[in-house]
Amino acid sequence: MTLVESGLGAASWNVLTDGVSRTLGLSFGWTTNLISLLVLLAWIPLRELPGLGTLLNVAIVGLAADATATVLPHPHGTPAAIGYLVLGLVALAFFDALYLGAQFGSGPRDGIMTGLVRLTGLPIAAVRTGIEITVATAGWLLGGTFGVGTVLVALCMGPLVGYFLPRMAVRLPTVAADARHNP
Template sequence: MTPPIDPAEPRSVLGLQRMTPRQQLRAGRLPHRLIQLAIGLVLFGLSMAIVIRAGLGMIPWDVFHYGVATHVPLSFGTITIIVALCVLLLWIPLREMPGVGTVANAIVVGLAADAGLRIFSEPEPLVLQILMMVAGIVLNAFSTAMYIGAQLGPGPRDGLMTGLAHRTRFSVRSIRTAIEVAVVASGWLLGGLVGLGTVLFALTIGPLTQLFLPPLVVKVNPPARD
């Protein structure tokens, strides 16, 4: 019989350690982890641009941002920032720890996405749009696993995913899929734009992230005390 899990007791999920910001920086292999973090964030931003240029639907969180923006006199970017701050507040009861990666996520991803939108253009044939969408989704999952695996603090929305996984019996795959589906549904009800790519992203990003995450988690030895 499996013993009950104390919700107050942190546990490791797929090798991810619960660490304070200082512990994250003192856990070893810092150069390797910083490089992996940077590459992961750049690739994540580029994957967002690829999905947008595919023209088959917005990423789930962007569906939500757009839906909210249609009801309030604020810009899309401002809504994105406000939502990120609200998600960070949800970290408090989950006891999720921010870090260098949390801050870098808000800066590097946006810059990389802007660069990607300048580089990529929307293809004309539908088959190329589909291939572009699939490539963007796979790259998004891979890059998500890269920067989370660096163990320097997840992005605001990823921290919600890993925090819920730490506090429940559910897998990262199940948690991520549930969050994406809920966000798409809420965004659509608010007037957000949903397409085939949005549905495909929401249903596959969780399993793909869980597939890529184990080999990309950098093994660390967090200090016993902060």
């Protein structure tokens, strides 16, 4: 929500959520949950599997967005708005990598990224940037909050997640390694 509240433009998925929210007349949080459920359908051709993290993401993110919006103060002045933007961008990338690295299942939006990375072999940065640009453009066409910050997020989110994720990922043993150690 710090990205939305910065007034400099929202994160790409938030632009889409804002545009759909305005179009349908739903709250930002409810629209977040609706988009989450619809995006899960895109997992079918990607053969992504849900996990506990997927369910928690669908259930909690929208509620947390609405709750945060009620308590987060509006930034006063350009320096505060830029601070919200930078803090929101880095926090979003860091916490995205943190929960993905736990390997309990990705959220709906991140499942698109992980599925495309797995299927195409392209780097996280390239896939994530393509997704960010696509959803920001769709949201902007629907009237979502768009600004210079949106462009910054769309171009930086992929490289930031690509940077943080390898550093946050829990290394799980492979089946072959387990078989060698536990005959």
